[in-house]
Amino acid sequence: MDGGTRFALNGQMTHVNGVPPDWTLLRWLREEGWTASKEGCAEGDCGACTVLMSTPPLEESAMAWRAVNACLVLLPQVHGRAVITAEGLTKADGGPHPVQRALAESHGTQCGYCSPGFTMALAALSLDADRSEEAILESIAGNLCRCTGYRPIVEAARALPSWTPALDPTIEQTLRALTAESLAYTVGGQRVCAPVDLDEALAFRAEHPDAWVWAGGTDLGLRITKALERPAEILALGRIPALRGVRETDKTLELGATTPYVEALAAMTALAPSLGALVRRIAAAQIRNLGTLAGNLGTASPIGDGLPPLIALGAKVVLGSLRGERVLPVEEFVTGYRQTALAPDELILSIRIPKPSPNLHVSCHKVAKRVDQDISAVSAAFVLGVEDGRVTTARLAYGGVADRPKRATGAEAALLGQPWTRDGLEAAKAALADDIAPMDEARGTAAYRRLVAANLLDRLYLETTETTAPARLEAL
Ligand SMILES: Cc1cc2nc3c(=O)[nH]c(=O)nc-3n(C[C@H](O)[C@H](O)[C@H](O)COP(=O)(O)OP(=O)(O)OC[C@H]3O[C@@H](n4cnc5c(N)ncnc54)[C@H](O)[C@@H]3O)c2cc1C
Ligand code: FES
Ligand code: FES
Structure with missing residues (x-):
């Protein structure tokens, strides 16, 4: 198989090839015209880039969906995952998703910068049955509005119906297969190694001691997005079940x-x-x-x-x-x-x-x-x-x-x-x-x-x- 990252974006299998491995998901989305996700801070603080990402199940359990900051997720981290952006919430007939409807009906649609992020944070909340005040506030604590307010958004959250993203079974099977395989590629002299086997990771670490060791990337990501550093090599650990x-x-x-x-x-x-x-x-x-x-x-x-x-x-x-x-x-x-x-x-x-x-x-x-x-x-x-x-x-x-x-x-x-x-x-x-x-x-x-x-x-x-x-x- 040739290199690059394969994942499901808004229900379609996508192959990103020829893009350096230190590109964030947000950068790639916006370059490709998926512009609902915004770059507000590029450091995980504002939530304008929030998307839903599937997490490989620990065992045979169902896939979990979680809100993450696309500005801190590297493309290799989404290999074998499914991603939903605000564009992906729109129903096939073009009508609003229940989360979008709840926001509109509570007058919670605000500016184009924060609204897609709030929408995705509430989409994450709608995956769970808990609508307690604590759960609502926790769900939007990572989303910043610099000007209008939070009250209508909280009201939308209270009225939120439950929702589970549907994933085509063939796509889910493909993703599960990708999750089980090691990933390694080089683009523009930048190399990523994202093995599934711990010994492979330890061998790479021994041979490439200067490679950035990447777990969640919520500290390291800022070295790329804010300090504008370019890692020559990345060892991504997130695909190793043993860890x-x-x-x-x-x-x-x-x-x-x-x-x-x-x-x-x-x-x-x-x-x-x-x-x-x-x-x-x-x-x-x-x-x-x-x-x-x-x-x-x-x-x-x-x-x-x-x-x-x-x-x-x-x-x-x-x-x-x-x-x-x-x-x-x-x-x-x-x-x-x-x-x-x-x-x-x-x-x-x-x-x-x-x-x-x-x-x-x-x-x-x-x-x-x-x-x-x-x-x-x-x-x-x-x-x-x-x-x-x-x-x-x-x-x-x-x-x-x-x-x-x-x-x-x-x-x-x-x-x-x-x-x-x-x-x-x-x-x-x-x-x-x-x-x-x-x-x-x-x-x-x-x-x-x-x-x-x-x-x-x-x-x-x-x-x-x-x-x-x-x-x-x-x-x-
Ligand atoms: C918006 C924002 C808010 C934050 N708020 C807080 C906060 O309130 N409190 C707080 O403590 N932190 C906070 N942080 C910092 C960060 O989220 C935490 O430090 C987090 O625990 C880092 O984990 P990570 O998996 O993302 O690390 P990474 O960024 O992946 O790695 C961090 C460092 O650990 C090394 N590393 C990671 N895993 C391994 C491994 N298995 N073996 C060897 N080296 C390894 C990496 O090489 C790197 O040097 C915040 C960050 C952001 C962006
Ligand atoms: S752009 Fe602000 S959290 Fe990602
Ligand atoms: S940042 Fe969007 S309305 Fe305040």
């Missing part, structure tokens, strides 16, 4: 490296509800449908929201290469500002999170200017054990207060073995001052971050000592 999925034992939750947040959310919520709540505040649905915890770890940003909980819970990262596997505590994996211990021939295979024993209190926090689609100024994750009034376990990890996410070891030492009282808390807050070294920058001054970091310890105290959390805290 995707959630495995559980009594003691551990193990997330395959390419498992998107959306597929890990239920298990992470079961492990600790506060962890699940934090994951739901990572970006918005379109990003969580693509992005992975392993990618968060690979980027190793000081404000990566996934890292403080992994550190506080004592998670480990499983690394693999042709030489074999090794397992490192996440704390040791992150070695500096956006630096990791990943060797040039290694890949992250999975992340192992120990399940906390029931007597431990786990609380995760994200402090940002907005609830949705915002980057943390400070984040924190605490694991606390108190027996007979004394602290027996204290693991306190912070993000946004140093060059990397890190534990507050001084504050931990101040707490351990001491009574869990206001005085003990104040001693920990005093020690915390030496544990952290925040910077002044756009999301907050160093002084603000110090204050927030200490206040989060106050919150931990209230959470664990007040029988009813104060209403204001519950609302945050």
